[in-house]
Amino acid sequence: MSKANKKFDLDLAFGNQFESIIENILSGKSKIEVKAEKWGLWNKTGNIAVEIKYKNEKSGIEASESDYWVHCLTKDKKLMGAFIFSIDLLKQYLKKLKEQNKLRTLYAGDGRRSLIVLIPIKNLHEIMLPTEVVLEV
Numbered sequence: 001m002s003k004a005n006k007k008f009d010l011d012l013a014f015g016n017q018f019e020s021i022i023e024n025i026l027s028g029k030s031k032i033e034v035k036a037e038k039w040g041l042w043n044k045t046g047n048i049a050v051e052i053k054y055k056n057e058k059s060g061i062e063a064s065e066s067d068y069w070v071h072c073l074t075k076d077k078k079l080m081g082a083f084i085f086s087i088d089l090l091k092q093y094l095k096k097l098k099e100q101n102k103l104r105t106l107y108a109g110d111g112r113r114s115l116i117v118l119i120p121i122k123n124l125h126e127i128m129l130p131t132e133v134v135l136e137v
Contacts, residue, residue, distance in 0.1 A: 025084065031066040033087070039075035046121055048073075048083075049108065050094070053115035060116075061090060085127055093127040 024030040037048055048071050051060030061069065069090050072082045094117055097103040104118040119127075 025068055025070075030068055032068045032070050033061075033064045033066040034070045034072065035060075036072040036074050039073075039080075042073050042121065043075075045118070047118040048121060048124070049116040049118055050090070051109075051114050051116050052094075052105070054109075055113050059114070061087070061094065083124055089127055 021030075025032055035048075035050070042048060050069075050071075052062045053059055057063075064087055066087050069085045069087050070082055071085070073080045094103065097117075105115055106118065108114055108116050
């Protein structure tokens with residue numbers, strides 16, 4: 001077997017592992033939490049909003065028992081794109097921001113009863129960088 005073919009086989013096996021993860025997410029075998037941002041908010045502010053409390057009780061990411069967080073960006077009731085994060089990584093990222101005094105929160109929603117965290121879309125890659133969490137494949 002040539003080096004090129006061996007590398008292809010290794011790359012294929014690697015890709016197949018993650019194909020299985022996405023298949024599990026889409027087929028409902030993995031627990032997911034799905035949130036959607038409306039056009040007019042995310043495109044103007046450049047942020048996604050992640051709820052952490054509602055009426056002073058844990059909610060959203062803080063109460064989620066899901067494996068993955070899917071954050072959808074919409075326009076005219078159509079899906080423009082989505083981000084998929086491990087819940088553990090997203091929680092760890094928010095904890096890190098809080099420890100660094102960089103957590104941007106505000107009350108929003110109906111009656112301003114939801115406490116949300118604003119995360120700039122341009123910084124979403126940071127969720128995946130500093131991690132001690134190892135995802136099983």
